[in-house]
Amino acid sequence: MAASAKTLTIDNHTFDGDWTVVLPRRGKQRRHSFRIRSPEQLQQQQQQPWAPIDLETDAVRKLKLMQKIQICMKKMENSPFYHTLLDQIQTPEIFCCFHRVLGSEMKMQMVIYGIGSIESYEPPRLQLSLAILLKRKFSWIGDIEVFDPVLSTTECQVLEALGCSVLSINEQGQRCAQKPTMFFMPHCESMLYDNLLRANWGVELLNHVVLFGNSFDVYEKNVSYSKNSAMVDSTRHILAIRQFTKEFRIQTVSDDYFGAFHTSSWHFFSPVLETELQYID
Template sequence: MAASAKTLALGNCSLNGEWTVVERRRGKQRRYVPRIKLPEVREAWTPADANVDTERVSTLLQMLETCIKRMENSQFYQCFVEQIENSETFNCFHRVLGSESEMQVVVYGIGSIDSYETPRLQLSLLLLMKRKFSWIGGIEVFDPILSATESRVLQVLGCSVLSVNEQGRRCALKPTLFYMPHCEAELYDNLLHANQEAATLKNVVLFGNSFETYEEYASAIRNSSIVHSAGHILALRKFTSEYKIQIVSDDSFKAFHDSSWHFFHQCA
């Protein structure tokens, strides 16, 4: 697969958001070619539960502080920081930052931090990154299931809650870390579709499910539904440098198993 100076080629495309099966000559195996999806309209969003429970805000903040302390003292966190600080990974961050001093952070699909421990662990890790690294900039968060109470907690913790459902289609006009542990493949795919031009793809750092695993799974079962939901992931795999996260405890497994850092580059 080749890339132009402006756009990474995804194969023969049309504009109806579907997939076409292309038969190869002389009986060779058929292949699936992604067709460019039409962009969907961004939707204004407000929490379905519009009432803020101030008592619950206080309780949830205490729960998160406990979770942050436990995460900070864990072996998983020490390994996580060491991986970011090693020369190979840090050089990837540095290359994305370029002349910028900070990297904006966008969080999609965090889940309910009130109802489940896994989202609290994932948020705790990000907040610790913000404390640890001066180049981590402002944090924007969105998940359609967030309540007004959870949104208030996030604001108290220094995060901004988006009022629009971008459906993962944020165009990275500047260095941006997309923090998306355990999201659906479609959300990663929407993000890559929005940033398939080389000018924006180079600004993307993605923390989320391993693209290598998606590729292995798609190859092993040859399931067209996997190809459909992860088409841009698979198409851009050759332009991706991936660094898998080391899992060293049951808590970290539940919240971060099969997670990786993904950085993107273009080929001549």
């Protein structure tokens, strides 16, 4: 099956769905081993058709949101935070990590999970602004696909107008990286990161993944001090992949960007042998 899900257009709003699988507060989910079923089989089983619940369109509301995004992008583009991040990406060590993931491919697709409501809150707008600016800056970043079950029809329309594709399938965070893919996931639930790793629990797939999201180092430290079984269960693959992870923390530089990006890191994975990856139930 194809690595990416069908994208959503305004004409095919015929489905409904939510993201209950990846939210810890909805209850502990039974986990299955990838040694029993392939990532592709699990991904196909877990996918759910999705579209915004509200189908109303409002031109004024759409215009106001587009203006908010444009203001946010301008703020981001001129910020010390953004220029510090660009400098970090272009350091030899991190640039080599991106180059290794790209391999012989010319483009690295970007998938944004869990962006939240870009209409209601500034942190999601800052996160989206950064993703779009990175694509514009680096020619090797390809198309951007976006999914969050909270997105409204208006938000989907604005995302499409900005050149993004909104998925019509809830992948539960379980996209198999059959080709180089940047997963842009700042401040997602730990179980969503774990789902992503679980779907790519193999040498070839993990070597295709770049993850921008919450620090795995912080997760490891938090789990070591916690007796919360739900936290341990939702971070099994995060902890297991740590020994094969290169993590680079980003600097928020100023308070303006702390809420949107604090404890965020770039993560690159480089297991060599399938036998190095632990069997996880």
